[in-house]
Amino acid sequence: MAQKDNENSGTGGLGALTGFAGYHLRRASNVAGAVFTAAVEGLGLRQVPFGILCVIAANPGINQGAVGRVLGIQRANMVALVNDLLEAGLVERVPDPRDRRAFVLSLSPAGTALVAEAGRRIAEREAAMLAGLSAAERAQLMKLLARIEAHEP
């Protein structure tokens, strides 16, 4: 019998794992993470801080708790992340005059420039990553991912 040299040809030997969406989401997410890392090489930027910068850029005056809620980051974890961005001179933080518990966040000129430059590079690399997908397939992918993101476990 010349068929079936390999127990699981076509699945890479993944076995039951092949059918689980969670596994493929995690692997694909890791690939996208590597694409991100390659794209921003030399900029000293990682995925989560870049996300924070994008949210602040889109919502100047937002406070850090709200940023965390948008991105699904715990308040406790936001502290060090925002501190790093402050120390890097990418974000400015001033007390909120209407709520003395809170701080108002905005991007510095350097932060604005970095988001723009990183965004260009990431878009370029992601386009390469998705080059095998038609425009309709890319739109479909984003739609399907959005529906999974909306799921409450």
Added chain:
Amino acid sequence: MAQKDNENSGTGGLGALTGFAGYHLRRASNVAGAVFTAAVEGLGLRQVPFGILCVIAANPGINQGAVGRVLGIQRANMVALVNDLLEAGLVERVPDPRDRRAFVLSLSPAGTALVAEAGRRIAEREAAMLAGLSAAERAQLMKLLARIEAHEP
């Protein structure tokens, strides 16, 4: 002006992040991870060790370096992962008679039972996660993710 209470209605205030596949892959992967955790509650199992068990189940006699290559796990990180599975009595490891550097891995009866039980639970929860997607959409999702997984950054 009743329009535009929110700067970015529809995108959740994500700004430029909205257009990046990597962001949505990471968020969707996190949701799937939470679904996994809820599914296997009480089994003492996490995503990566479950993946290892599945690969060993599908490839009895495989060595740990090969498992790592299938799953994209560094050799160095495989050591502690396999040791944990050995200590938990889920995996058996015997020296490879044909290569004295290597060990041959297989599932113990407990490991086989755990993979079966966890697989059932995960399939059930993933079905709920994907309940809003048609069968065609689910197939499309898996196909698109597989193409991203195949990308070399």
Added chain:
DNA sequence: TATTGTTATACTCTATAACTATA
């Protein structure tokens, strides 16, 4: 020389509990 398994190490991301000061 290359590969298997190993140790050591470090960083990123996520998670929980508890505290403070304001609201």
Added chain:
DNA sequence: TATAGTTATAGAGTATAACAATA
């Protein structure tokens, strides 16, 4: 009482460099 920010801590996942034994 609830919320904004904070501290401390822990665990999971991923990454690199270097080593010994074997191929």
